Amino acid sequence: MNNCVICGRETNSENSFCQYHKTAHDNLRGSFSEWKRRTAVDWNSYMKRLYELESLGVWVREIIEFLMSQDDSLEL
Amino acid sequence: MRSLILSRVLVISEKPTAAKRIAEALDDNGAPKEIKRGKASYFECNNGQDILLIVYALGHLFELKQTVKGWKYPRLDVEWVPKYEVVKKATQTKPIINLIKYLSKDIDYFIIATDYDIEGSLIGYLTLKYACKTDPKNAQRMVFSNLTKNELQNSYENIRPHLDFPLVDAGWFRHEIDWIYGINFTRALTLAIKNTVGWFKIISTGRVQGPTLAFVAERDQEINLHVPIPFWRILTEGKYKDQMLELEYSKKRIEIENEAISIVKSLQNAEGHVKGINKSVTTHSPPAPFNLSGLQSEAYRHFGYKPSRTLAIAQKLYLEALISYPRTNSQKIPESIDTREILTNLGKIRTYKKLTDELLGKKKLVPVQGKKTDPAHPAIHPTGNKPEKITQSERKLYDLIVRRFLSLFADKSKKESIRADIISNDHLFYLRGLRILEQGWIKFYNPYSKSDVREIPPLAENDIIDIVHIECDTRFSPPPPFYNPSSLLKVLENANLGTKATRAGIVDSLKSRGYTLNDRFELSTLGYTTFETLQQYMPLMLSSEFTRQLEEDMEAIQTKNQDRESALAHARKDLLELLNRFQEQEEEIGNALVAGLQRFWKEKQELGICPKCNEGKLIVIRSPKTGKRFVGCSNYKEKKCDQTFPLPQKGEIHPLDKKCEYCGYQMFSVVSPRRKWETCVNWTKCPGRVDEIQALEEQRTKSRQREEKSS
Numbered sequence: 194m195n196n197c198v199i200c201g202r203e204t205n206s207e208n209s210f211c212q213y214h215k216t217a218h219d220n221l222r223g224s225f226s227e228w229k230r231r232t233a234v235d236w237n238s239y240m241k242r243l244y245e246l247e248s249l250g251v252w253v254r255e256i257i258e259f260l261m262s263q264d265d266s267l268e269l
Numbered sequence: 270m271r272s273l274i275l276s277r278v279l280v281i282s283e284k285p286t287a288a289k290r291i292a293e294a295l296d297d298n299g300a301p302k303e304i305k306r307g308k309a310s311y312f313e314c315n316n317g318q319d320i321l322l323i324v325y326a327l328g329h330l331f332e333l334k335q336t337v338k339g340w341k342y343p344r345l346d347v348e349w350v351p352k353y354e355v356v357k358k359a360t361q362t363k364p365i366i367n368l369i370k371y372l373s374k375d376i377d378y379f380i381i382a383t384d385y386d387i388e389g390s391l392i393g394y395l396t397l398k399y400a401c402k403t404d405p406k407n408a409q410r411m412v413f414s415n416l417t418k419n420e421l422q423n424s425y426e427n428i429r430p431h432l433d434f435p436l437v438d439a440g441w442f443r444h445e446i447d448w449i450y451g452i453n454f455t456r457a458l459t460l461a462i463k464n465t466v467g468w469f470k471i472i473s474t475g476r477v478q479g480p481t482l483a484f485v486a487e488r489d490q491e492i493n494l495h496v497p498i499p500f501w502r503i504l505t506e507g508k509y510k511d512q513m514l515e516l517e518y519s520k521k522r523i524e525i526e527n528e529a530i531s532i533v534k535s536l537q538n539a540e541g542h543v544k545g546i547n548k549s550v551t552t553h554s555p556p557a558p559f560n561l562s563g564l565q566s567e568a569y570r571h572f573g574y575k576p577s578r579t580l581a582i583a584q585k586l587y588l589e590a591l592i593s594y595p596r597t598n599s600q601k602i603p604e605s606i607d608t609r610e611i612l613t614n615l616g617k618i619r620t621y622k623k624l625t626d627e628l629l630g631k632k633k634l635v636p637v638q639g640k641k642t643d644p645a646h647p648a649i650h651p652t653g654n655k656p657e658k659i660t661q662s663e664r665k666l667y668d669l670i671v672r673r674f675l676s677l678f679a680d681k682s683k684k685e686s687i688r689a690d691i692i693s694n695d696h697l698f699y700l701r702g703l704r705i706l707e708q709g710w711i712k713f714y715n716p717y718s719k720s721d722v723r724e725i726p727p728l729a730e731n732d733i734i735d736i737v738h739i740e741c742d743t744r745f746s747p748p749p750p751f752y753n754p755s756s757l758l759k760v761l762e763n764a765n766l767g768t769k770a771t772r773a774g775i776v777d778s779l780k781s782r783g784y785t786l787n788d789r790f791e792l793s794t795l796g797y798t799t800f801e802t803l804q805q806y807m808p809l810m811l812s813s814e815f816t817r818q819l820e821e822d823m824e825a826i827q828t829k830n831q832d833r834e835s836a837l838a839h840a841r842k843d844l845l846e847l848l849n850r851f852q853e854q855e856e857e858i859g860n861a862l863v864a865g866l867q868r869f870w871k872e873k874q875e876l877g878i879c880p881k882c883n884e885g886k887l888i889v890i891r892s893p894k895t896g897k898r899f900v901g902c903s904n905y906k907e908k909k910c911d912q913t914f915p916l917p918q919k920g921e922i923h924p925l926d927k928k929c930e931y932c933g934y935q936m937f938s939v940v941s942p943r944r945k946w947e948t949c950v951n952w953t954k955c956p957g958r959v960d961e962i963q964a965l966e967e968q969r970t971k972s973r974q975r976e977e978k979s980s
Contacts, residue, residue, distance in 0.1 A: 201868060202801075217494050224496040231499055232526040243496065248747055250495035251926075 199255050210256075217252035276377035280323040280411070281369070281396050283383040286588040287416060288312055288325035291382055294421035295321055308364040311372065316425075322376070324369050326383070330362050331395040333448045342456040343848045345449055345841045349395055366400050373401035381432060382411040382424075385645050386596055387827065388770055390433055391440030405432055416590040417652045436645075438833040439826045443768065446819055446840050451475035453844060454810060457851045458799070458862065465859025470866060472799055473782050476816050477767045477775050479803065482784055483811040484760055486800040488752055489792040497745035501529035505698060506738040507541060507691070512726055514734065516541070519697035522744075529741040532696060541693035541734040548688075552681040555710035557600040557639025558648030559673055561769045562762050564595070564666075567673075569755035571717055572665055576758045577773035582666045583649070590654050592670055596770050597646040600639020602677065606647060608634050612678070614653030621671060624713055628678045636677035650674045675713040682709035689728050693736060700725055700734075752790040764813050765820055786923070794872050798865025806858050807851055815843075876900055876924050876950050877935035881912035887935065887950060889922055898922075900950055914950050931957025 195204045197211035204211050210218055221243075228239050240257050243249050249257075280295075282288040289312060292301035296314030301323070303310050312323040332352045335344040351366050352359040373379075379401060381393030397405040410432050413424040451474075458472035474482065503518035523529040557563070564583065565576040574582070583595035602608065609629070616625035628634065639648070651671045659667065687702040702725035705711065711718045752760070754776050761772045779785045784796035792800070803810045819840060825831035851858065876887040885904035892899065897918060902910040916922065920941035927936045929949035938947045952958050 203864065213490065213493065220494050220496045224498060227498055231524055246497050246745055248495065248497050248745060250493040250748065252493045253496055 199259055213252050214256055217250065217256045220250075221253050221256055275318050276320070277375060278319050278321045278378055278380060279369075279372055279376045279401065280321055280380045280382050281393055281401075282323060282325045283328065283389055283392055284588060285310075285325045285327075287382070288323045290416040290588075290590055291411075291421055292321070292323045294418040295323075295425055306364075306368050306371070308361070309368040311368060322372055323382075324372060325365070326392050326396055327359075327362055327365060329388075329392055329395070330366055330369075331399050332356060333444060335452070340456065342453045342460065343845055344453060344456075345845065347445060347448060349399060351399075369396060369400040370402070373403065376401075376403075379403055379408040380411055380428065381408055382413075384594060384596070385412045385414070385433075385436075386594075386770070387436050387440035387443060387768070387823075390436035391444065394432060394437040394441075405437075408432055413594075414646045415593040415652045416588065417654060420652075435827050435829050439823050442823050442826050442833050442836055443771075445837060447476055447771075449841065449844060451478075453848055454479070457848060457855075458802075458858070461851075461855045461859035462862050462866070463859075465856055466863050468863070468866075472862060473778075474799065474803070474810060475775075476819065477761070477771070478778060478782075479810045480764070480766055480813040480816055481757070481761060481775055481779060482796060482800055483804075483813070484757065484764075485752060485779060485785060485790050486792055486796065488749060488790070489796075492748045492751065495748035497747070499526070499743055499745055500524055501526060501741045501743055503529065503532055504738075504740050504742050505536075505736060507698075507700075507734040508737045509726055509728070509732065509734045513737075514700055514725070516691060516698040516700055516734070516736075519699060523741070526741075526743075533739050533741050535694050536696060536736055536739050539693045539736045541691040541698060541736055543689055543728050543730055543732040543734065544692045545690045545730060546687065546728060547690070548685060550683060550685050550706065552683050553709075554681050555637045555676040555679060555714070556673070557637060557641075558602050558650065558677055559670060560598050560600050560639070560641055560643070560648055561595055562598075562758060562772075563600065563639075564649055564670070565758060565773065566755050567669060567717065568666055569753070571669065572662075574662070574666070575754040575773070575777070577754075577777050578662075579666065580773050582663055583670075586659070586663060586667055586670075589656070589659065590652055591656055591659075591667060592652060593648075593650050594646045595649050597643045597649060598641050598769055599643035599646055599648045600641040601648055602636040602638065602650060603647050606650070608636060608678070611651060611653040612675075614655070615651060615671060615675070618655055620668075621675065624675050628675065628713075631678070634678050669717060672714050672717060676710040676718075679710035679713045680707070682711045683707035687725060689725070691734055700728070754790075757790060765817055766813060767820075768823075794865065794869040798862060798869060802858055802861040802865065805861065806854050807847070809847055872924065873922070876922075876937055879904065879910055879912050880934065882910040885910050885912075887912070887914070889916065915953055917948075917952075929955060929957070931955050 195207065195209070196202065197204055197214055198209045199214050200211060202211035208215055225236065225239055228234050234242065240260065244254065244257050280291060282291055292312035292314050293299055295316045297316060301312040301314035303312055314321050314323065330352055331349045332355045333347040334350045334355050336346045336348050337344060352362045379397055381397070383389035383393045394405050397403050397408050410429040411424045412429060413420045454475060455471065455473045458474060459470065462468055462470055462472065500522040502522065505516040505518060507514045507516045561580065565579045568574040568579040569576065580595065583592065586592045587595055612625045612628055612634070615621045616629065649670060651674055656664065656667060683706040685704045685706050689700040691698040691700060701723065703721060703723050705720060705722060711720060757776050758772050761767050761775065767775050779790070783793055784799065785791060786793050800811070809815045822831060822836040822840070826833050826836060874889045876889065879885040879887050879902040882902060882904055885902040887900050888903050889898055890901045898916050900914040900916055902912040904910040917939050920939040923938045923940060925936040925938055925947065928934065929936055929951065932949060932951050932955045934949040934951040934955070936947055936949050938945060948958060948961065949955055953962060
């Protein structure tokens with residue numbers, strides 16, 4: 194058993210994320226193609242623009258914060 | 270006609286106010302005597318040659334209790350005992366039970382005059398059996414839908430020879446399954462923690478509370494996982510003969526940004542031509558009569574009343590004989606109700622006079638009917654009695670009920686929708702208008718009717734409209750809304766969970782148990798902990814299907830298609846299987862709950878990163894010397910950081926997910942029974958909170974002065 198690196202919940206497999214943050218991560222990645230189709234945006238500006246939106250889900254926001262903290266070249 | 274003469278009759282009502290009204294209605298002179306006996310009282314009146322003694326219950330006088338002692342599970346065998354034996358606060362029930370016992374010794378026959386539904390029938394039955402010590406089969410039943418004199422006299426004249434036993438059985442079944450499921454589930458969860466780590470923390474759930482928690486959790490998850498997707502709207506302003514008009518682009522949402530930009534570019538300073546004008550006239554019937562959920566939903570929309578508050582106010586209006594029985598599912602006003610008389614009486618109230626005069630001028634009064642029915646009671650309607658001393662909130666609800674009732678008899682409203690189609694550079698725009706041609710029922714239901722009237726200038730084909738402003742506006746797909754008390758109640762009703770009498774309480778219980786954070790039904794960590802644990806180990810405890818079967822059994826008992834004992838035996842068997850499965854996994858469940866509780870408590874204590882060392886976390890600490898609480902850095906134990914902040918000493922502290930707009934420190938809310946307020950960790954020094962501190966000081970001084978005065 195591992196613990197989610199974001200919220201500390203137990204994870205069932207070797208995932209770093211719990212079921213909620215894993216789904217949030219999947220949603221974040223899955224929605225990128227739709228954003229790209231609709232507006233010219235790269236991955237980093239996609240995350241930055243999303244982060245500014247109040248309606249962004251809390252778990253997706255936490256995923257973005259985590260991904261940003263892992264990559265020094267990215268700042269929110 | 271009644272055949273017995275010179276009898277002493279005991280009439281059992283549900284509440285003191287109802288007892289008084291029944292006594293006043295049935296006494297030959299309309300002046301019954303209230304006789305006090307200890308801490309209880311009853312009414313005595315003469316009716317023909319009979320003497321009626323009218324007693325009251327206080328809702329339920331008897332409650333279920335387990336027959337085998339011990340705070341353990343499973344506990345499936347129960348018995349009825351006086352309420353004061355199991356509910357410490359219910360001390361008032363003791364003198365009432367004793368009085369009923371005393372009066373029952375010298376009685377010729379008994380009449381039940383409680384509310385006519387499953388709860389009321391059960392209250393009557395249990396009182397007969399356990400307080401009067403008489404056979405309920407020999408009692409008679411008064412059935413009424415409001416507490417007006419006429420209705421009560423009519424009910425007494427047409428008394429039913431027996432109780433409605435299917436209603437009693439359905440009420441009994443509901444009580445017993447709610448009791449055994451609620452007690453056993455809650456004990457199972459609580460003992461799972463206790464047996465695992467030795468802590469005692471009540472984790473409550475119940476037959477309907479579990480599925481309700483699941484509804485809220487699933488919605489909360491959708492919101493937390495939401496990724497907004499962009500789309501664009503074209504906002505256009507046109508000008509026609511010096512009048513500015515808001516034009517609607519024919520495509521409401523444009524998915525591709527470049528497409529939206531090119532539309533805007535191509536229409537800068539363009540002209541539009543009116544290509545056609547479409548007019549359509551629609552008629553709208555008045556809304557259906559109120560059933561309880563309809564009233565609760567409308568009262569929430571207009572006044573922000575929670576369903577439980579609406580029910581409580583409606584109950585008060587019913588006891589004041591101002592409206593009919595509110596716990597009804599019916600949306601029908603039967604022919605047996607003298608609606609002309611009600612309207613005539615409502616006309617005596619100045620506010621409604623003009624409206625009732627207009628309706629009474631009609632040859633025929635035919636109310637609009639809704640679809641839903643209830644065999645026991647009609648839709649909620651005013652009785653026509655004039656309100657005397659009622660509070661502002663009661664008056665508001667009463668007005669809503671009266672105006673809805675008046676609107677039922679009014680004509681349909683007629684509206685004309687106009688749509689002008691405007692073409693500009695091959696792009697289509699609409700200009701929409703709406704006019705009310707005939708007000709009909711809208712006038713009677715005002716101010717509660719919605720009418721989005723929009724006037725547009727008279728346009729003709731080929732008229733020219735100049736596009737003076739056009740832009741594209743970026744929008745994002747929104748998450749689904751959080752539930753509110755009204756929408757959650759609707760979900761329970763649609764899923765056929767709970768009864769009309771219990772749903773509002775179940776909705777409230779999620780917050781009182783700490784499962785939700787606020788009235789927006791945002792799930793707390795405790796809510797998630799319970800939900801996740803049950804979902805993983807005992808999903809049936811969250812299943813709507815599982816408990817819906819029990820609701821169906823209850824309905825089958827009420828319609829005599831099933832007997833109570835066999836349905837109860839089945840429910841006990843299912844529950845026992847479930848509890849056995851629970852016991853097999855008790856340790857795993859206990860560990861999961863403990864992990865969640867630790868997260869819950871930790872979150873409640875943490876107030877962000879320490880601004881001094883930027884390393885530790887600000888946590889709520891209680892001083893062992895003074896017992897007072899304050900905020901300190903988690904690094905204080907290692908003596909790495911000495912940052913502290915004072916805290917308000919009263920109320921529960923809840924960290925908020927936002928920073929102070931004045932000083933940038935973490936915000937938190939303070940919730941006490943009297944008020945809820947928000948402040949920041951730096952509240953005593955925050956430049957934006959000087960007034961707040963001053964107000965607090967003044968409040969303290971006032972309360973000190975009050976204390977000094979009283980001492």
